[in-house]
Amino acid sequence: MSEVTIAPIPDLGARSDEITIFAGPCSVESVEQFEEVAECVAGLGLKWIRGGAFKPRTNPHSFQGLGEEALKIMQDAGRKYNLLTLTEVMDSAHCELVHSYVDGLQVGARNFQNFSLLKKIGQVTAESHKMVLYKRGFAGTIAEWLAATDYLTAEGNENVVLCERGIRTFETATRFTLDIAAIPVIHKQSLYPVCIDVSHPAGQRDLVPSLAYAAVAAGADSLMIEVHPNPPAALSDGPQQLTPTQFEKLVGELREIAAVF
Ligand code: PEP
Ligand code: MN
Numbered sequence: 001m002s003e004v005t006i007a008p009i010p011d012l013g014a015r016s017d018e019i020t021i022f023a024g025p026c027s028v029e030s031v032e033q034f035e036e037v038a039e040c041v042a043g044l045g046l047k048w049i050r051g052g053a054f055k056p057r058t059n060p061h062s063f064q065g066l067g068e069e070a071l072k073i074m075q076d077a078g079r080k081y082n083l084l085t086l087t088e089v090m091d092s093a094h095c096e097l098v099h100s101y102v103d104g105l106q107v108g109a110r111n112f113q114n115f116s117l118l119k120k121i122g123q124v125t126a127e128s129h130k131m132v133l134y135k136r137g138f139a140g141t142i143a144e145w146l147a148a149t150d151y152l153t154a155e156g157n158e159n160v161v162l163c164e165r166g167i168r169t170f171e172t173a174t175r176f177t178l179d180i181a182a183i184p185v186i187h188k189q190s191l192y193p194v195c196i197d198v199s200h201p202a203g204q205r206d207l208v209p210s211l212a213y214a215a216v217a218a219g220a221d222s223l224m225i226e227v228h229p230n231p232p233a234a235l236s237d238g239p240q241q242l243t244p245t246q247f248e249k250l251v252g253e254l255r256e257i258a259a260v261f
Contacts, residue, residue, distance in 0.1 A: 019258045020222035022086050022104075022133070022195065023247060024050035026237035027063065028070035034077050036229040040244035042081040044251050048104070049074070049083045050224065054090040055236055056110045063235040071101035078103070086133060092120040099124045104131040107152075109165055109200075112137025113144075118151035126155035133161045133195060133224075138168040138176065142185055149192065162192045163224060166201025175203025175240070178211055183218045193221035199240045205231065208242060209250050216257045225250070 023041050028034050028051040041049050053070035055063060066073070071087065078085040086104035089095055090111065098105060105125065111117050112135065121132055132152050136145050145162065152160050164183070166176025178201040186194050196215035202208045212223055228234045228241035242250065 019216065019254055020048065020195075021046050021251065021254075022048045022050045022222065022224040023227050024048075024086075025052075025228045025234070026199075026226050026241060027052040027055055027065055027235050028073050028087075029066070029235050031073050031076070033229055034073050035080070037227050037244065038077040038081040038083055040227065040247065042083055044248060046251070047084055048086055049078065049081075050086045050106075050226075052236065053087050053098070054094060056088065056090055056108050057236070068097065068101075071098065075101045086131070089117070089121060092117050095120045095124040099128065099130065102130075104133055106133045106163075107135055109135045109137050112140045113148065115148065115151055118148060119154065122152045122155045122157060125157040125159075129157050129159045131159045131161060132157065133163050135163045135165050135197070136167065136179075136182070138166075140167075142182060142189070146186070146190055149190075160192055161195050161222065162186055162190075163195040163197055165197035165224070174201055174207065176201040178202075178214075180214055180218050183215070183220050187219065194219075195222040195224055196220040197224035199224065199226040199237070199242075203240050205240055205242055205246065208240065209253070212250060212254055213257055216254050217261050219261070223254070 024037050038049050051074055053065050055065035074085045084103040087102050088106040088108045089098045164179055166178045169177040171177050183194050198208050198211035202211055226241040227247045231238045231241040234241055
Protein backbone atom coordinates (compact mmCIF):
# COMPACT_ATOMS: atom_id res chain seq x y z
CA MET A 1 0.00 0.00 0.00
CA SER A 2 1.32 3.45 -0.82
CA GLU A 3 2.25 5.75 2.03
CA VAL A 4 -0.40 8.29 2.95
CA THR A 5 0.61 11.80 3.92
CA ILE A 6 -1.79 13.45 6.34
CA ALA A 7 -1.89 17.18 5.77
CA PRO A 8 -2.08 19.27 8.94
CA ILE A 9 -5.60 20.40 9.72
CA PRO A 10 -5.57 24.22 9.57
CA ASP A 11 -5.77 26.04 12.83
CA LEU A 12 -8.90 28.08 12.16
CA GLY A 13 -10.34 30.45 14.69
CA ALA A 14 -10.78 34.18 14.36
CA ARG A 15 -11.37 34.66 18.04
CA SER A 16 -7.67 34.99 18.68
CA ASP A 17 -5.19 37.24 16.95
CA GLU A 18 -4.05 34.20 14.96
CA ILE A 19 -6.24 34.63 11.92
CA THR A 20 -6.04 32.17 9.06
CA ILE A 21 -5.72 33.89 5.70
CA PHE A 22 -5.63 32.15 2.34
CA ALA A 23 -3.66 34.85 0.53
CA GLY A 24 -2.06 34.81 -2.88
CA PRO A 25 -2.50 35.80 -6.49
CA CYS A 26 -5.61 35.09 -8.48
CA SER A 27 -3.49 33.16 -11.00
CA VAL A 28 -0.03 31.67 -10.71
CA GLU A 29 1.80 33.48 -13.52
CA SER A 30 5.52 32.75 -13.02
CA VAL A 31 8.02 31.56 -10.42
CA GLU A 32 9.09 35.15 -9.72
CA GLN A 33 5.51 36.44 -9.34
CA PHE A 34 4.47 33.60 -7.01
CA GLU A 35 7.63 33.67 -4.90
CA GLU A 36 7.31 37.40 -4.32
CA VAL A 37 3.88 36.85 -2.79
CA ALA A 38 5.08 33.76 -0.89
CA GLU A 39 7.90 35.76 0.69
CA CYS A 40 5.42 38.41 1.83
CA VAL A 41 2.90 35.88 3.18
CA ALA A 42 5.54 33.84 5.04
CA GLY A 43 7.16 37.03 6.37
CA LEU A 44 3.84 37.94 8.00
CA GLY A 45 3.74 34.60 9.81
CA LEU A 46 0.80 33.28 7.78
CA LYS A 47 0.49 29.57 6.96
CA TRP A 48 -1.27 29.34 3.60
CA ILE A 49 -0.78 30.59 0.07
CA ARG A 50 -3.40 30.35 -2.68
CA GLY A 51 -3.08 30.56 -6.44
CA GLY A 52 -5.05 29.60 -9.53
CA ALA A 53 -3.58 26.92 -11.82
CA PHE A 54 -6.67 26.05 -13.88
CA LYS A 55 -8.59 29.31 -14.13
CA PRO A 56 -12.39 29.26 -14.37
CA ARG A 57 -12.87 32.18 -16.76
CA THR A 58 -16.26 33.34 -17.95
CA ASN A 59 -14.74 34.26 -21.31
CA PRO A 60 -13.05 31.27 -23.01
CA HIS A 61 -10.60 33.64 -24.73
CA SER A 62 -9.23 34.93 -21.39
CA PHE A 63 -6.08 33.50 -19.76
CA GLN A 64 -6.86 29.95 -18.63
CA GLY A 65 -3.98 29.38 -16.19
CA LEU A 66 -0.62 27.57 -16.43
CA GLY A 67 -2.05 24.18 -15.41
CA GLU A 68 0.45 21.64 -14.10
CA GLU A 69 3.32 24.13 -14.42
CA ALA A 70 1.49 26.32 -11.89
CA LEU A 71 1.06 23.35 -9.56
CA LYS A 72 4.83 22.76 -9.64
CA ILE A 73 5.52 26.44 -8.96
CA MET A 74 3.16 26.29 -5.98
CA GLN A 75 4.68 23.12 -4.58
CA ASP A 76 8.24 24.47 -4.87
CA ALA A 77 7.32 27.80 -3.27
CA GLY A 78 5.39 26.03 -0.51
CA ARG A 79 8.48 24.00 0.36
CA LYS A 80 10.85 26.95 0.07
CA TYR A 81 8.77 29.29 2.27
CA ASN A 82 7.22 26.62 4.51
CA LEU A 83 3.68 27.43 3.42
CA LEU A 84 0.64 25.24 2.81
CA THR A 85 -0.79 25.57 -0.71
CA LEU A 86 -4.39 25.89 -1.91
CA THR A 87 -5.67 25.76 -5.48
CA GLU A 88 -8.93 25.19 -7.33
CA VAL A 89 -9.81 21.89 -8.99
CA MET A 90 -11.93 22.59 -12.05
CA ASP A 91 -12.43 19.15 -13.48
CA SER A 92 -12.91 15.63 -12.07
CA ALA A 93 -10.14 14.48 -14.42
CA HIS A 94 -7.63 16.73 -12.60
CA CYS A 95 -8.41 15.67 -9.01
CA GLU A 96 -5.55 13.17 -8.53
CA LEU A 97 -3.05 15.47 -10.23
CA VAL A 98 -3.97 18.51 -8.13
CA HIS A 99 -4.14 16.39 -4.97
CA SER A 100 -0.58 15.18 -5.58
CA TYR A 101 0.82 18.74 -5.58
CA VAL A 102 -1.07 20.85 -3.03
CA ASP A 103 -2.26 20.80 0.60
CA GLY A 104 -5.78 22.14 0.05
CA LEU A 105 -8.27 21.71 -2.79
CA GLN A 106 -10.75 24.45 -3.68
CA VAL A 107 -14.16 24.02 -5.30
CA GLY A 108 -14.99 27.25 -7.13
CA ALA A 109 -18.32 29.07 -7.27
CA ARG A 110 -18.88 27.88 -10.85
CA ASN A 111 -18.70 24.25 -9.70
CA PHE A 112 -20.98 24.68 -6.67
CA GLN A 113 -23.45 22.13 -8.04
CA ASN A 114 -21.01 19.94 -9.95
CA PHE A 115 -21.90 16.96 -7.78
CA SER A 116 -19.68 14.49 -9.65
CA LEU A 117 -16.69 16.79 -8.98
CA LEU A 118 -17.64 17.09 -5.29
CA LYS A 119 -17.95 13.30 -5.02
CA LYS A 120 -14.60 12.77 -6.74
CA ILE A 121 -12.85 15.25 -4.43
CA GLY A 122 -14.35 13.41 -1.45
CA GLN A 123 -12.91 10.16 -2.79
CA VAL A 124 -9.49 11.57 -3.63
CA THR A 125 -9.08 13.16 -0.17
CA ALA A 126 -10.62 10.24 1.77
CA GLU A 127 -7.27 9.02 3.09
CA SER A 128 -5.19 12.18 3.08
CA HIS A 129 -7.88 14.33 4.76
CA LYS A 130 -6.48 17.31 2.88
CA MET A 131 -8.54 20.46 3.40
CA VAL A 132 -11.32 21.13 0.91
CA LEU A 133 -12.43 24.77 0.62
CA TYR A 134 -15.93 24.71 -0.85
CA LYS A 135 -17.13 28.01 -2.30
CA ARG A 136 -20.75 29.05 -2.42
CA GLY A 137 -22.27 29.41 -5.90
CA PHE A 138 -23.57 32.78 -7.16
CA ALA A 139 -27.15 31.66 -6.62
CA GLY A 140 -26.78 28.93 -4.03
CA THR A 141 -28.75 29.01 -0.79
CA ILE A 142 -27.08 28.12 2.50
CA ALA A 143 -29.38 25.08 2.79
CA GLU A 144 -28.26 23.83 -0.65
CA TRP A 145 -24.63 24.47 0.28
CA LEU A 146 -24.79 22.51 3.53
CA ALA A 147 -26.68 19.67 1.87
CA ALA A 148 -24.15 19.37 -0.98
CA THR A 149 -21.24 19.37 1.49
CA ASP A 150 -22.24 15.77 2.23
CA TYR A 151 -20.92 14.80 -1.23
CA LEU A 152 -17.48 15.96 -0.09
CA THR A 153 -17.57 14.27 3.29
CA ALA A 154 -19.25 11.00 2.21
CA GLU A 155 -15.95 9.11 2.09
CA GLY A 156 -14.80 10.30 5.52
CA ASN A 157 -12.92 13.57 4.96
CA GLU A 158 -14.63 16.13 7.18
CA ASN A 159 -11.83 18.68 6.78
CA VAL A 160 -14.06 21.07 4.85
CA VAL A 161 -14.12 24.87 5.03
CA LEU A 162 -17.16 26.68 3.62
CA CYS A 163 -16.23 29.83 1.72
CA GLU A 164 -18.71 32.66 1.14
CA ARG A 165 -17.54 34.70 -1.87
CA GLY A 166 -20.55 36.88 -2.66
CA ILE A 167 -23.83 36.13 -4.37
CA ARG A 168 -25.73 37.68 -7.29
CA THR A 169 -28.28 40.31 -6.31
CA PHE A 170 -29.76 43.35 -8.07
CA GLU A 171 -26.80 45.43 -6.82
CA THR A 172 -24.13 46.24 -9.38
CA ALA A 173 -21.89 48.64 -7.41
CA THR A 174 -19.83 45.67 -6.24
CA ARG A 175 -18.90 42.59 -8.27
CA PHE A 176 -21.04 40.37 -6.00
CA THR A 177 -22.97 41.02 -2.79
CA LEU A 178 -21.09 39.65 0.22
CA ASP A 179 -23.50 37.79 2.52
CA ILE A 180 -21.98 38.49 5.94
CA ALA A 181 -24.97 36.82 7.63
CA ALA A 182 -23.78 33.52 6.19
CA ILE A 183 -21.15 33.45 8.97
CA PRO A 184 -23.49 33.21 11.98
CA VAL A 185 -26.03 31.13 10.06
CA ILE A 186 -23.47 28.48 9.14
CA HIS A 187 -22.06 28.52 12.65
CA LYS A 188 -25.56 27.92 14.00
CA GLN A 189 -26.34 25.13 11.57
CA SER A 190 -23.07 23.24 11.25
CA LEU A 191 -19.62 22.72 12.70
CA TYR A 192 -17.76 23.71 9.54
CA PRO A 193 -15.36 26.65 9.70
CA VAL A 194 -16.31 29.61 7.53
CA CYS A 195 -13.99 31.45 5.18
CA ILE A 196 -14.90 34.82 3.73
CA ASP A 197 -13.37 35.60 0.34
CA VAL A 198 -13.29 39.40 0.43
CA SER A 199 -11.64 39.93 -2.97
CA HIS A 200 -14.16 38.45 -5.42
CA PRO A 201 -17.25 40.21 -4.02
CA ALA A 202 -15.36 43.52 -3.81
CA GLY A 203 -14.05 43.47 -7.36
CA GLN A 204 -12.09 46.66 -6.51
CA ARG A 205 -9.11 46.74 -4.18
CA ASP A 206 -10.19 49.82 -2.21
CA LEU A 207 -13.27 47.94 -0.92
CA VAL A 208 -11.31 44.91 0.27
CA PRO A 209 -10.27 46.23 3.74
CA SER A 210 -13.86 47.14 4.78
CA LEU A 211 -15.17 43.71 3.84
CA ALA A 212 -12.29 42.06 5.68
CA TYR A 213 -12.86 44.10 8.87
CA ALA A 214 -16.53 43.15 8.79
CA ALA A 215 -15.80 39.46 8.21
CA VAL A 216 -13.39 39.21 11.15
CA ALA A 217 -15.72 41.16 13.45
CA ALA A 218 -18.63 38.90 12.44
CA GLY A 219 -16.72 35.78 13.46
CA ALA A 220 -15.26 34.43 10.22
CA ASP A 221 -12.81 31.62 10.90
CA SER A 222 -10.66 32.53 7.93
CA LEU A 223 -10.34 34.95 5.02
CA MET A 224 -9.33 34.70 1.39
CA ILE A 225 -7.50 37.72 -0.01
CA GLU A 226 -5.92 38.06 -3.46
CA VAL A 227 -2.42 39.58 -3.50
CA HIS A 228 -0.26 40.30 -6.56
CA PRO A 229 3.18 41.94 -6.79
CA ASN A 230 1.99 44.18 -9.64
CA PRO A 231 -1.84 44.15 -9.90
CA PRO A 232 -2.09 46.32 -13.06
CA ALA A 233 -0.06 43.67 -14.90
CA ALA A 234 -2.07 40.71 -13.50
CA LEU A 235 -3.39 38.19 -16.04
CA SER A 236 -6.68 37.89 -14.10
CA ASP A 237 -8.57 39.97 -11.52
CA GLY A 238 -6.07 42.86 -11.50
CA PRO A 239 -8.51 45.50 -10.15
CA GLN A 240 -9.22 43.61 -6.91
CA GLN A 241 -5.76 42.32 -5.98
CA LEU A 242 -3.78 44.04 -3.20
CA THR A 243 -0.07 44.83 -3.46
CA PRO A 244 2.13 43.14 -0.84
CA THR A 245 2.45 46.52 0.96
CA GLN A 246 -1.33 47.00 1.09
CA PHE A 247 -1.76 43.41 2.26
CA GLU A 248 0.79 43.81 5.05
CA LYS A 249 -1.01 46.88 6.37
CA LEU A 250 -4.37 45.07 6.25
CA VAL A 251 -3.06 42.02 8.11
CA GLY A 252 -1.84 44.27 10.93
CA GLU A 253 -5.28 45.89 11.18
CA LEU A 254 -7.07 42.54 11.08
CA ARG A 255 -4.92 41.17 13.88
CA GLU A 256 -5.97 44.10 16.03
CA ILE A 257 -9.66 43.55 15.23
CA ALA A 258 -9.39 39.79 15.85
CA ALA A 259 -7.84 40.44 19.25
CA VAL A 260 -10.86 42.54 20.26
CA PHE A 261 -13.62 40.19 19.07
C1 PEP B 1 -10.81 31.95 -7.17
O1 PEP B 1 -10.83 31.99 -5.93
O2 PEP B 1 -9.76 31.83 -7.80
C2 PEP B 1 -12.08 32.06 -7.92
C3 PEP B 1 -12.12 31.87 -9.23
O3 PEP B 1 -13.13 32.38 -7.17
P1 PEP B 1 -14.70 32.07 -7.38
O4 PEP B 1 -14.81 30.60 -7.68
O5 PEP B 1 -15.26 32.47 -6.07
O6 PEP B 1 -15.17 32.94 -8.52
MN1 MN C 1 -9.60 35.80 -8.81
